[in-house]
Amino acid sequence: MEVTRRVAAHRGREWSELRVLIAMEEEYRIYRAVMASGLEAMRPRLQVATTGLQDFEERLRLLEPQVVICGGKAFARSEGPLVWMDLAFDADTPLQRPAQICVEDRCREVHNPDLDYLLAVIDEVDPG
Numbered sequence: 001m002e003v004t005r006r007v008a009a010h011r012g013r014e015w016s017e018l019r020v021l022i023a024m025e026e027e028y029r030i031y032r033a034v035m036a037s038g039l040e041a042m043r044p045r046l047q048v049a050t051t052g053l054q055d056f057e058e059r060l061r062l063l064e065p066q067v068v069i070c071g072g073k074a075f076a077r078s079e080g081p082l083v084w085m086d087l088a089f090d091a092d093t094p095l096q097r098p099a100q101i102c103v104e105d106r107c108r109e110v111h112n113p114d115l116d117y118l119l120a121v122i123d124e125v126d127p128g
Contacts, residue, residue, distance in 0.1 A: 017047040018126040021065040021081075025072040026052045035069065038115050043122065067122055082125050085118060 020039060024032045032050040039048050051059040060078060071087040086100045098109035103124055110117065
């Protein structure tokens with residue numbers, strides 16, 4: 001699969017694990033923790049890290065994740081990750097807009113995706 005080969009060679013590095021960064025504002029830190037635990041339990045090969053808004057840019061730069069899962073309107077999409085999932089929730093307008101899921105340049109909107117859906121998207125780039 002072409003995308004899988006690009007994961008391994010992304011930015012000229014070889015990785016044994018797919019790196020996932022879960023970024024949510026501090027009022028959603030319990031969601032970050034639960035989502036990270038769920039991903040690690042269901043896909044032990046993933047290297048999962050979490051961050052809030054304050055440290056987001058630094059963690060994004062240092063970790064160089066292939067997958068970013070974020071929630072809240074403050075996280076702008078970056079060019080680096082192969083997968084960017086904006087879960088589109090915030091205190092002002094909960095579930096008012098669909099999540100935006102982008103795998104490379106292909107984007108789609110999904111209303112209220114569950115953990116199984118997020119795992120399926122990750123599996124698109126790392127069928128492992």
